[in-house]
Amino acid sequence: MKKTSAEEVVLEIKDKSELMVDLAYSSLLYNNKTIAEEVYDLENLIDDLYENLQRDTLEAVSKQQLTSDSALTIIKLAKAGEEIADAAMEIVDVQLRDVELHPIIRMSLKESDEVLSRVFVKKNSILSGKTLGELKLGSEIGMTIIAMRHKNRWLYGPNKKTLVESEDILFAKGPADAEKHLQDLADGKTMEI
Amino acid sequence: MGKEKHRHRIIGKLQRTPLWKKEEFSEIEYEPTPVKELLTEMKDISELIIDLAYSAVLLHNQEIAEEVRYLEVRMDKLNYDIRIMAMMAARSKEDAEQLAGILQIAQAAEKISNTAGDIILLMKENTEPVLPRILAKADERIYRLKVTEKSSGCNQTIGSLNIESETGMRIIAIRREDYWIYNPQSKSSLIANDIVIARGTDEGYKQLDEFFLGKKEDIK
Incomplete structure (x- = not known):
């Protein structure tokens, strides 16, 4: 130890x-x-x-x-x-x-107060090339990234220094009304966090 | 004089039968609630109850601790109901196997709520200054905020302000005059002088605090 x-x-x-x-x-x-x-x-x-x-x-x-x-x-x-x-x-x-x-398990998880979402970061997404510390997704859109997949590598409980790149898959937790915002950011549909 | 008055009020409160005790002694009645609803409520309680337990210990607040005990007893009842519903739904071995999975998740949620019950037992111990020091360094912390009259958030609902998606702060309880609102929903409004207990990051806290103090017109 x-x-x-x-x-x-x-x-x-x-x-x-x-x-x-x-x-x-x-x-x-x-x-x-x-x-x-x-x-x-x-x-x-x-x-x-x-x-x-x-x-x-x-x-x-x-x-x-x-x-x-x-x-x-x-x-x-x-x-x-x-x-x-x-x-x-x-x-x-x-x-x-x-x-x-x-x-029923999936149905009840989706109806919960805190939702879990999974997004794929597209090439033109504003999330790409920035660290989680720079993005401040937690305080800006209320979604906390709990895990991510970078190429073949998994990362659990990423920190502020973790870099998000295009084609990463992010697993996040937060309120239901923020889920779409995260999805749009990852899709490159919105550039505003 | 002031101290005596305070003591009197606490004794008055203790004489009232706590909600959790009422729930514990109430006869268990079978209510046909769908398994999905039972499981959703159990998951929601399991996420809220740990934060409430830490809040009770940090703020030395017996009333929040009482809510934890109430939710713990409520969880036992939900766990009982979900077992009955699952058993009635099983028609074949395959059904039973799938339903066993649901019961296992329900059991895990109940276990989490029991842990919350253990956390509030820390209130009996002398936890200063170790406990506040440890919790102060956690990724997400519990904060206490006051909604002032100057804030444009007064008389607005939590949902319309999008508090969680704008600041990342999840409100776990609101103290209003002499009562508590636990796990307020998006329809709940904020009123001047409300004390808000919320969980989140330091950045989110600063942002929400400025908004509640009326220093910022907009929550963003």
Whole structure:
């Protein structure tokens, strides 16, 4: 384990576990086994992080670097994240089984408050050639990019420095009224974010 | 004097039977709701409830915690209803296999809501200053904003303002006078002096805060 503080590890568990739930629902909506398998891998990662965190936190308490109150808070927060990650894995289990998904699953995911969408970035799209930090899709149109596919490579939980290029496929989460805006941007139909 | 008055108000509130307790003791009645609607509601609750739980702990707010408990109990009922509906819908082994998948997703959503119940238990612990410090560094954070009289957003609906698609801030609750509106929908209006609890990025927060303060006429 890298030498990172327990607080950073908890934060990683929290952010990753929430991303996993979004990815899990996306995998169902788009019948995508690659995303589902990524959720499995992330779950293993979180299990490892959580195991190490418990030990490191206890050691920090015994060395009096951490108060028992702080340690308890850190461990409980991490446990919550670990449980959410478990739930995400149970969701993708349904996708990875050799049973066709019940059509109701997709229908109810589409009717949800927060929708998941998938767009293909065309050559003339304004999104192409810019980083997510420059595009600020989250604060400008309310859509958060949770995963993307660049050529044959997948990227999960991209950050501000991630570059969007033409022919990328973006998986995003946000309010239903923003879905069309993202689609138009990716299609090159609108140049205004 | 002021402190005594405050204490009196809290005791008055605690004596009222909490909503979640009422829900828990109410007899489970079978309501034929379509599986699709049940699953949609369960997914929506599972996404809202975690944010509400963190808000309750961060803001030390018992009322938000009570809403989390209520939603947790509501989730149990939805999970029960969806099982009955699924069983009644199965006509063959193939049906049963597909419906088992739906029940597994419902179960996962319930598990998430149980986790939210665990998160609010942190309120009993001394979580300062670790918890606020950790949450302050998260990708998306929970913010508290006030709608001032000067804002052109007053008396407008959340939907007409397109708050989420303009700023990326998702409103999870509104405090108005002495009551709460949880998970407000696009038809809900904003009124001067509303306290808004929202989740989003720092940039989105600044943008929405300026709009609510009336510093900007337009939300964009």
